[in-house]
Amino acid sequence: MLQTTTPRSTPTALIDDYFHRIGWTPFRFQRSVWSAYRQGCSGLVHSATGTGKTLAVWMGPLQTWLKANPDQSRWNPKRPPPLRVLWVTPLRALAGDTEASLRAPLEALGMPWRLESRTGDSKASAKARQLKRLPTALVTTPESLSLMLTHEKLLPQLAALEGVIVDEWHELLGTKRGIQTELALARLRMLNPNLRTWGVSATLGNLPEAEESLMGVDPSVEVRRIEGYRKKRLKLESAIPKKMERFPWSGHIGIKMVPQVAELLDQVKSALVFANTRSQTERWYQHLLKQRPDWAGKIALHHGSLDTKVRRWVEDGLRDGKLRAVVCTSSLDLGVDFTAVDLVLQIGSPKGAARLLQRAGRSGHQPDAVSRLVFVPTNAIELIELAAAQQAIRSGHLEARPLLNKPLDVLAQHAVTIAVGGGFTRNKLLQEVRSTRAYQSLTAQEWEWVLKFIVQGGDALHAYPEFHRVEVVDGLYRVSLRRTISMHRMNIGTIVSDASMQVKYLKGKTLGTAEEHFLSKLNPGDRFLFAGKLVSLSRIKDNVAYVRKATGQPDSVPRWMGGRLPLSSELSAAMREKLGEAAAGKLVGREMKALRGLFAIQRRWSVLPGPQQLLIERIKTRGIHHLFVFPFEGRLVHEGLSALWAYRISRTIKTTFTMACNDYGFVLHSPHKIELDLPLARRLLNTEQLIPDILSSMNATEMAKRQFRQIARVAGLIHPGYPGQRKSTSHVQASSNLFFDVFCQYDPDNLLLEQARREVLELQLESTRLSTALDRLENCELMITDPPKPTPLAFPLLVDKLRDRVSSETLADRVRRMQDQLEKAADG
Known part of the structure; x- marks a missing residue:
């Protein structure tokens, strides 16, 4: 009352x-x-x-x-x-x-x-x-x-x-x-x-x-x-593997850590176990249940592809303290107030200090409580990343978010939105749009292009009425066609992903959604992990994958796009500093001390690079010449650098290359010996003609075509279809490719084409960060070595190459045999 x-x-x-x-x-x-x-x-x-x-x-x-x-x-x-x-x-x-x-x-x-x-x-x-x-x-x-x-x-x-x-x-x-x-x-x-x-x-x-x-x-x-409070009380620690292998490879430690993770979960009332991908959450959930069958019903799974009802049940269980642990992705990263959670575990590197800090804050989610996070490495070298992240957090060097500059696909969609919602006049909406930071530099010519695009489809599509979405009456831009209004409302948004299908029991509830490209490759009877359950495909009908419960071992785990995070520039710099300390014999913290044996072999066979050094290793195995380069600048930068180096070398030496990259470096494999000396290495690091050389070194047109698919979808050129009648990925892809080719031929100055090329450089190749990295590397001391065997830093890149080769051996067996040989050589 x-x-x-x-x-x-x-x-x-x-x-x-x-x-x-x-x-x-x-x-x-x-x-x-x-x-x-x-x-x-x-x-x-x-x-x-x-x-x-x-x-x-x-x-x-x-x-x-x-x-x-x-x-x-x-x-x-x-x-x-x-x-x-x-x-x-x-x-x-x-x-x-x-x-x-x-x-x-x-x-x-x-x-x-x-x-x-x-x-x-x-x-x-x-x-x-x-x-x-x-x-x-x-x-x-x-x-x-x-x-x-x-x-x-x-x-x-x-x-x-x-x-x-x-x-x-x-x-x-x-x-x-x-x-x-x-x-x-x-x-x-x-x-x-x-x-x-x-x-x-x-x-x-x-x-x-x-x-x-x-x-x-x-x-x-x-x-x-x-x-407010920029520094909350925080306790970061690592789950150090009981056996630290001196020749690590990506992902191999992860599942071996399940018993240690289970022990940690046994010590607390409620925990979040973060993984970087949805596929990884599915695997970890199953392995934890296998380790502790008595936890059935006490641990759960949470990611964005699960059905809404499932997610809400998990969230309620966490909030009420009924669940011991939830294996999750970034779906529980933000804004969630689960006061019952007293521990966060991070599986694999989060690739950024800010992300690590954000996830740590999911535990002790009260002002006076301590946030506790335990890092579980999937690769021994990731322990250096955690040590670097701790240093970055202590010094307050968190990642900045690079900003986008006037994407015209979003502006075109917004202009149609306003036209549907009562209409606008040209100059008033321009003034409004320019009041935003993103479009403050929008030119009159760009604005006229956007208006022409939404009114008549631009220069190339003016003959097709379906692209005349907005009409102008007495200076007012409006949409009057009900079909155009309905289609626009159904497709508002900038989140673009592959077409997905519902995954549903033949008789029963909906489990969630999986991407079409994965489900379309399955045959009836194929078993896969989804929503924490083993199911087998029964049939696909009307954009729904019907499944039934299954037993035995899974044939596959769904893979969703967009799961690979690159190492941030701030964490890359902190990691180089930690390596420099190790090179000077200064090992601070449990993580760095645990890698003492790995560092010793790296120094004995090659060099442990400092922050102002670039290590290049030349190694020959089984008739193949390998050039390993370690800038420690992140995967996307290394993808650009490897293509750039291969292109520049091939202009002076007739050879072919295959490449592999990770967050620490890249490798060029060639059947011919590469006579790399200091002058050639310096030329390879030159920033002159950088953008033309990058575009020449890659299939830039195909990359732009892939990027254009997203832009065309946001700008309203293509539509995924009506609910229950969604178009297939191949259909949408073919439509966007057709638009791309038509614009290239008949409208080469189309600003959406220019945007696609710009986004390829900035978002996929990180050209600005690549240029900054080359400026740094030009001033580094070059350390060119010829190790007798693949070094601990080189081994993960060598394994990545093996993933592409067909062999009667499983990858794990092959790698284990290589590790045994290298361990013997190291101890000899």
Whole structure:
């Protein structure tokens, strides 16, 4: 029962009382945020994971309303206030948990607000109701926010918005979803110039850019950047393998560590076990169950391809403390408040200090608690990565998020969105778009091209009516065709992946989705691991893969695209520093000391490079000449460097190369001896003609064609189809390839082609980082050695080459035999 206001019941007193009831005391930074919000300011809150950022930004709107509505006798839950706050979350899987966190103080304070979610998982009935009247506070995603902008009847309600809160802004920053969010925020600010915009972020290295991207280039309200607790109490440790092999290879340690991981899980009440890929989570879940069958029902699996109901069951089990462990991907990386979790395990390197810190914060998710993370290496050399990450975290050198610059595919989609949602005039929308950081340098010519593209399909497609999506009437750009409106709404978004199919029992529930390219290769009866279960394919019909439970051993595990993370530039630099310390005989920490034997062999047979040295090893095995190069710059840079070196060498020496890369270096294999001396090595590192040489060294046209598929999908050139009638991957691929070829021939100046080529250089080849790496390497001391055998650093690259060869031996057996030979040579 609500009570009337007393002198004690001021908004600040009510909030303080709520904190007291949950056993907390407001931090100074939280009070600063509340005060700034009440004053009408916008801002960015930057604080470590688990330090109360959610309450910092949420209590501002609550305090403001409480101050304006002090008489509780007039509060009526049956007549909640109109829309006041939008809460934008980067993952729809987080919406339910976020809604629960926001609802707790509303209920405790007895406020008559209506709080709801609107995401792709929301029920159609709820969405239909919201189109008539939005709730007081709405939790949504960038895609659903853009979708709301297509409904003209919602614009008056959106114009009355008081504040927008963007959660986990660091996860959206530097992505096309982040650009989509910037454009949507610009539209909301056009509707209400006094709109408060608040961002929540942790583990971010470029705060000024993050702030400008969120607020726009010339905000109309005062902007505050409020720092919370940047360093939370953290305990990082490693699970050191009981036997440290001196010739490691990628991934081989992982499963051997299962018993040690099980021992760690036995010591705690609840834990998260993070893996970097969905395939890896499926394997680890099965191996843990095999190790401890009594844990059936007590451990679970969580990744983005599982059915929504399955994910929610797992999340509820974690929240209630009923699950001992959950093996998961980044699906549980963000914004999740599972106070029962007291340990995080990271399987394999997270490839970045910020990501490691983010995941560590999933445990001890309270301001005063200690976050504990145990790192489980899948490769002995990954222990150096952890030592480097610890050093980077201590020094505060977290990764910056590189920003995207005016992607026209996202702008074209947004322009159609606004045209559907009531229309726009040319100059007003241009002014609005230029208020974003991403498009502040958009030229008039680029804007005219976008308009021509959405109105008539550009120069190459003007003869085809289906590409005349927007019409211009008296200077107003609008969409009137219902089919165009429906198709656009169904395909809003920038997340592009291979076509997927539902995986469903013949008689029973849906398990989730797997990518079509994997399922299409299976035959009926083939067994595979999915959703933590062994199933066999029965048949594929109407874009659904029907399965039944199976026994025995799996024939395969689904593979999803996009799982390979490159080593960040910051972690690469820290790793080179740790190697330099080892080269000087200084081994600090358990991780580095555990690698003492590996370092000793590397020094004896070759060199352990310092941070200002580039190691090049020339080795011959079985008639093949190998050139191993170790820049320690990350896999993507090494892919570019290996192709560049092979191309430049082949211009002076007639030979052929095969290549392999990892995060530490690359290798060129050739049947001919490469007479590499210091002058040639210096020429190979020259930055002159870098971009032309990169493009000549790779099949740049084919790479651009693959990148164009994503751009064509976002820009609205191709559509994956209607629900239940999704087009196959091959169909979509053929359509995008056709557009690419037509544009190349008839519209070579098409700006989407230019964007595809630019994204290949920046996103796939990391050309800017590659150029920076070459500048560094040009000034390094070159260490060219001729080891008698493959060294510990070279061995993983040699194994990667073996993966491509057909042999009657399994890869593991072959590698084990090679290891035995090298171990004998090392001890001899």
